Amino acid sequence: MKKSLDLSHQEFKSFLEQVNQLVLGQYAELHQQKGFHDHAPKTVASWFDEPLPEDPMDLQALLTEVQNKVFAPATGNMGPNMYAYVMAGGNQMGTVAEFLAATINQNNTKWHLAPSMTEIEKRVVQWIGKAIGYSDTAAGVMVSGGSGANLTGLNVARNVFLAEQNMAQSGLFGLNPITVYGSTETHNSVEKSLVVLGIGTDNYRKIPTSVDFKIRLDLLEQAIQKDLEAGFSPFCIIGNAGTVNTGAIDDLEALAQLAKKYRMWFHVDGAYGGVAAALESVKPHYNGLEKADSVALDFHKWLYQPYEIGCTLVKDWGQLKRTFFQKADYLDTALQDTSERLEINEHYFQLSRNAKAFKVWMSIKAYGFGAIKAMIQKDIDLTRYLAQQVRLADDYELVATDVLGVACFRYSPQDMDDDKITALNQQLIPALETDGRVFITGTKLHGVFVLRACIINHRKQQSDIDYLLEVIRELGSKMITHG
Structure with missing residues (x-):
C-alpha cells in the first residue's frame, strides 16, 4: 500500500508539464473558439456513464479524456463569440492564482x-x-x-x-x-x-x-x-x-x-x-x-x-x-x-x-487596475459600436441599450410584420445554439422578445461584433428562405 496519494516528485513534474500544455493549448485557440458546441444531453451524459473506478487510470489517458470530454466541448465563455448571459471570460492570472491557491490549500x-x-x-x-x-x-x-x-x-x-x-x-x-x-x-x-x-x-x-x-x-x-x-x-x-x-x-x-x-x-x-x-x-x-x-x-x-x-x-x-x-x-x-x-x-x-x-x-x-478599467471601457465602447451598427442596418432594430455592456435588438427584415419578426427571433435562439459559431440568448422587454448581447469580455474586438451580426443575418435569412 502506498504511504499517501502523492505522486513522486518526478511523476508530478511530468504530469504538470502535460497539464501546462493542455492549458496553453486552450488559450492559444481562444479566438477560434466556437460560442457553443451542440451535443445532445444524452450524448454528454454517455461520456461519463461509468461505474465508480476502484483502480487508478493512466494519467496520460486521463488528460486525453479531459481534453476530449471536458475541454473540447466546453461552452466558449472565454472566447470572443460568447454573448449569452452576463459572464466574462476570466484571465490568465486568475487561472494561475486558482492553481497556486489550491496548492497551499x-x-x-x-x-x-x-x-x-x-x-x-x-x-x-x-x-x-x-x-x-x-x-x-x-x-x-x-x-x-x-x-x-x-x-x-x-x-x-x-x-x-x-x-x-x-x-x-x-x-x-x-x-x-x-x-x-x-x-x-x-x-x-x-x-x-x-x-x-x-x-x-x-x-x-x-x-x-x-x-x-x-x-x-x-x-x-x-x-x-x-x-x-x-x-x-x-x-x-x-x-x-x-x-x-x-x-x-x-x-x-x-x-x-x-x-x-x-x-x-x-x-x-x-x-x-x-x-x-x-x-x-x-x-x-x-x-x-x-x-x-x-x-x-x-x-x-x-x-x-x-x-x-x-x-x-x-x-x-x-x-x-x-x-x-x-x-x-x-x-x-x-x-x-x-x-x-x-x-x-x-x-x-x-x-x-x-x-x-x-x-x-x-x-x-x-x-494594474488601470488596465482592467481600460478593458471595461472597451466593453462599453464595443456595446455602443454594436448599437450603432444595428441602427445603421436596415434589417436590424435596436430595442434597448444603456451606458454599460448590454444591447438588446431584433433581427427585423423589411416587409415582415411584428408577429413574424417575434417568431423569427425566437426561432433564431435554438438555431444559433445548434450552429454554435456565436452564442447569444434572448429576453423580454416590456413584453417584447429580443436578442440580448452581453459584452463583458476583454478579448472582444470590433471584428467580433461584426461577425455576430453577420452570423445572425446569415441564419435568419436562411430561415426565411427555407421557411
Missing part, C-alpha cells in the same frame, strides 16, 4: 488558518470599496457570486432592521411582516433570497419601470405608503447598478433619500455593473452608491475573474459580526492575541472557505 475562515489570505481578502475589500466610490473603510466578504452577494446583503439588512425584536434568537414568527422593494428589472436572486431568509415573495413589491427600465420613484413611494397604511413594515429598498436585461442604473441618489426618509435599509445590486463605477466616463450615473447600506458585487463579471467569486460590501465589520457570529468553544481564539486578527468565520456564514480574493489580488497586481 488554505481554509480562509480563521486568521491563524490563512494569515496571508485573510489579509489579502481585507485588502481587496478596501481596494474595491474605494475604487467604486463606496467607502475607504468598507467591510466585506467574498462570496460565490452576485446571487450570494445579494443574499448576504439582505441577510445583514434583515438582522440589523429587526435587532430590537430579537429576531436572531426568536425568528420571524409573530413579527410584523417586513416588505422589500425592487423594480421589475431586479435580478431574480433577490426573490430567491427572500425565500431563504423567511421573508417570502409575497412581501416583495415589484415596482414598474419607466421607458428606460429604471425604477419608477413615484410608484415606489406610493407602494411604501400603502404598506405602512396596511400595517406592514417596509424595511429594504433595492437599487440596480446595472440590470442584466439592459444595463440600466436606477437613480441611486433618489433611492438613498427615500430609504432615509422611511428609515429603511438601502441595498444596491451592483453584481453586474458595480465595478464600472470606477470609470470616470460613467461615474456620474452611480451618484448615491456611497449612501448604500450594502452593495452586491460579482467579480467574475467586470473584474474578469474565473468562477466563482462575488463580494458583499457593508459600512462596518460590526454589522457582519452581529449577523453571523455564533460562539463555539472549538472556534474560540481567546487564548491568542486577537486584537488585530480578523476572524472571517465570525463575519460570514461559511466556515470552510477557499481563498477567493487571491485571484483578484494577483490579477490587479499583475495587470
Whole structure:
C-alpha cells in the first residue's frame, strides 16, 4: 500500500508539464473558439456513464479524456463569440492564482488558518470599496457570486432592521411582516433570497419601470405608503447598478433619500455593473452608491475573474459580526492575541472557505487596475459600436441599450410584420445554439422578445461584433428562405 496519494516528485513534474500544455493549448485557440458546441444531453451524459473506478487510470489517458470530454466541448465563455448571459471570460492570472491557491490549500475562515489570505481578502475589500466610490473603510466578504452577494446583503439588512425584536434568537414568527422593494428589472436572486431568509415573495413589491427600465420613484413611494397604511413594515429598498436585461442604473441618489426618509435599509445590486463605477466616463450615473447600506458585487463579471467569486460590501465589520457570529468553544481564539486578527468565520456564514480574493489580488497586481478599467471601457465602447451598427442596418432594430455592456435588438427584415419578426427571433435562439459559431440568448422587454448581447469580455474586438451580426443575418435569412 502506498504511504499517501502523492505522486513522486518526478511523476508530478511530468504530469504538470502535460497539464501546462493542455492549458496553453486552450488559450492559444481562444479566438477560434466556437460560442457553443451542440451535443445532445444524452450524448454528454454517455461520456461519463461509468461505474465508480476502484483502480487508478493512466494519467496520460486521463488528460486525453479531459481534453476530449471536458475541454473540447466546453461552452466558449472565454472566447470572443460568447454573448449569452452576463459572464466574462476570466484571465490568465486568475487561472494561475486558482492553481497556486489550491496548492497551499488554505481554509480562509480563521486568521491563524490563512494569515496571508485573510489579509489579502481585507485588502481587496478596501481596494474595491474605494475604487467604486463606496467607502475607504468598507467591510466585506467574498462570496460565490452576485446571487450570494445579494443574499448576504439582505441577510445583514434583515438582522440589523429587526435587532430590537430579537429576531436572531426568536425568528420571524409573530413579527410584523417586513416588505422589500425592487423594480421589475431586479435580478431574480433577490426573490430567491427572500425565500431563504423567511421573508417570502409575497412581501416583495415589484415596482414598474419607466421607458428606460429604471425604477419608477413615484410608484415606489406610493407602494411604501400603502404598506405602512396596511400595517406592514417596509424595511429594504433595492437599487440596480446595472440590470442584466439592459444595463440600466436606477437613480441611486433618489433611492438613498427615500430609504432615509422611511428609515429603511438601502441595498444596491451592483453584481453586474458595480465595478464600472470606477470609470470616470460613467461615474456620474452611480451618484448615491456611497449612501448604500450594502452593495452586491460579482467579480467574475467586470473584474474578469474565473468562477466563482462575488463580494458583499457593508459600512462596518460590526454589522457582519452581529449577523453571523455564533460562539463555539472549538472556534474560540481567546487564548491568542486577537486584537488585530480578523476572524472571517465570525463575519460570514461559511466556515470552510477557499481563498477567493487571491485571484483578484494577483490579477490587479499583475495587470494594474488601470488596465482592467481600460478593458471595461472597451466593453462599453464595443456595446455602443454594436448599437450603432444595428441602427445603421436596415434589417436590424435596436430595442434597448444603456451606458454599460448590454444591447438588446431584433433581427427585423423589411416587409415582415411584428408577429413574424417575434417568431423569427425566437426561432433564431435554438438555431444559433445548434450552429454554435456565436452564442447569444434572448429576453423580454416590456413584453417584447429580443436578442440580448452581453459584452463583458476583454478579448472582444470590433471584428467580433461584426461577425455576430453577420452570423445572425446569415441564419435568419436562411430561415426565411427555407421557411
